Amino acid sequence: MEPRKTLIITGGAGFIGSHLVRLMVEKYPDYHIINLDKLTYAGNLANLKDVQDRPNYTFIKADICDFDVVKEILVSNHVDGIIHLAAESHVDRSIKDPFLFARTNVMGTLSLLQAAREYWEPQGWEDKRFHHVSTDEVYGALEISRPEGDPAGNERGGGPYGDDFFTETTRYSPHSPYSAAKASSDHFVRAYHDTYGMPVVVTNCSNNYGPYQFPEKLIPLFINNIIHRKPLPVYGRGENVRDWLYVEDHARAIDLVFHEGVSGETYNIGGFNEWKNIDLVRLLVKTTDRLLGRSEGADEDLITYVTDRKGHDLRYAIDSTKLKEELGWQPSLQFEEGIEKTVRWYLDNQEWLQGVTSGDYLKYYAEMYNGL
Ligand code: NAD
Numbered sequence: 066m067e068p069r070k071t072l073i074i075t076g077g078a079g080f081i082g083s084h085l086v087r088l089m090v091e092k093y094p095d096y097h098i099i100n101l102d103k104l105t106y107a108g109n110l111a112n113l114k115d116v117q118d119r120p121n122y123t124f125i126k127a128d129i130c131d132f133d134v135v136k137e138i139l140v141s142n143h144v145d146g147i148i149h150l151a152a153e154s155h156v157d158r159s160i161k162d163p164f165l166f167a168r169t170n171v172m173g174t175l176s177l178l179q180a181a182r183e184y185w186e187p188q189g190w191e192d193k194r195f196h197h198v199s200t201d202e203v204y205g206a207l208e209i210s211r212p213e214g215d216p217a218g219n220e221r222g223g224g225p226y227g228d229d230f231f232t233e234t235t236r237y238s239p240h241s242p243y244s245a246a247k248a249s250s251d252h253f254v255r256a257y258h259d260t261y262g263m264p265v266v267v268t269n270c271s272n273n274y275g276p277y278q279f280p281e282k283l284i285p286l287f288i289n290n291i292i293h294r295k296p297l298p299v300y301g302r303g304e305n306v307r308d309w310l311y312v313e314d315h316a317r318a319i320d321l322v323f324h325e326g327v328s329g330e331t332y333n334i335g336g337f338n339e340w341k342n343i344d345l346v347r348l349l350v351k352t353t354d355r356l357l358g359r360s361e362g363a364d365e366d367l368i369t370y371v372t373d374r375k376g377h378d379l380r381y382a383i384d385s386t387k388l389k390e391e392l393g394w395q396p397s398l399q400f401e402e403g404i405e406k407t408v409r410w411y412l413d414n415q416e417w418l419q420g421v422t423s424g425d426y427l428k429y430y431a432e433m434y435n436g437l
């Protein structure tokens with residue numbers, strides 16, 4: 066039987082990509098889902114063990130920057146949709162190696178766009194779609210007007226730390242090499258829509274958390290450190306505010322926008338869930354201690370204030386009203402519930418954490434793919 070649709074998900078072996086691949090493989094048995102991933106340090110096929118043998122799933126190891134290879138994959142598989150997540154995603158790494166971020170996030174996106182254009186344009190754009198997955202960090206940073214936070218902020222139509230939000234029309238103002246590269250890739254995607262008529266949608270999401278996140282990002286890093294009673298390096302005074310969303314809610318939103326979003330449009334995704342870093346760290350300590358049977362909060366003495374990140378964005382807060390009103394999406398989990406589920410997952414999957422922190426899976430790839 067011919068599949069109804071053939072989709073490429075780039076970066077499907079990463080954190081968000083693996084949740085999206087799982088969702089799509091399970092929800093659409095008549096689609097062919099191709100996971101195209103280079104398997105950098107952040108890509109881990111162990112994230113997809115439960116779906117790797119499904120008949121509607123294929124993994125292809127490739128680099129999105131490799132234009133000829135990508136085009137050949139599109140043509141030979143008759144691909145009609147792309148959901149693009151492959152990227153370098155960690156701000157601290159981007160500060161150390163901005164060129165890598167320009168290569169992957171900007172040139173990689175451009176290579177994918179051009180390959181899709183060369184394959185799709187001669188056939189006509191009908192039934193084709195390029196969904197670009199981006200971040201709220203492209204909008205820059207917001208001020209904190211209520212440093213103590215006001216829990217009633219959300220009910221008043223603002224946030225606990227300030228009344229302003231990023232909306233789909235907020236001017237781009239990226240500060241880190243990561244967000245600058247993502248911003249540039251967003252512009253290229255929109256340029257392909259405006260110039261060539263490519264059917265595209267763009268989503269800009271807030272900070273994600275949940276299972277399978279690489280433990281260089283705040284939440285899994287700190288859970289791992291609490292388990293092993295290692296210091297918790299809080300940047301600056303821990304006053305920065307982030308807006309957190311459970312990763313499966315993000316994957317559901319991508320599915321919805323990919324299928325029902327209007328071509329050429331942008332949709333912000335977020336849970337109206339702002340947390341000051343230090344409060345989040347205290348919640349993580351309490352939850353992890355409790356689930357480990359330790360005295361709740363005992364590990365707070367691991368909190369260590371360290372030199373602030375360069376150019377550290379103060380506050381992110383995203384307005385996802387458009388997605389809710391136009392497509393009916395809502396986050397499914399309360400934050401405390403999501404954090405409890407997440408901490409429990411890392412505690413139950415310490416082998417995964419151990420494998421990732423030791424880099425063992427990279428050795429496994431080196432053998433499997435002959436060092437490629
Ligand atoms: P991740 O770092 O966990 O995964 C990235 C994946 O991309 C990895 O599997 C990696 O192997 C792959 N990859 C990297 N370079 C590649 C290349 N040149 N060719 C092919 N594959 C390559 O990232 P994530 O946190 O899952 O983020 C996925 C996407 O979502 C990114 O585009 C990111 O900007 C965006 N995003 C992330 C968040 C977040 O909180 N993590 C929030 C909003 C948007």
Ligand code: TYD
Binds near residue numbers: 272281283307342374
């Ligand atoms: P991170 O998970 O790197 O996401 P992003 O920088 O994309 O928001 O960081 C989340 C917040 O936590 C951010 O304000 C930086 C801060 N942070 C620390 O204080 N210490 C750490 O070790 C890390 C990784 C992050």
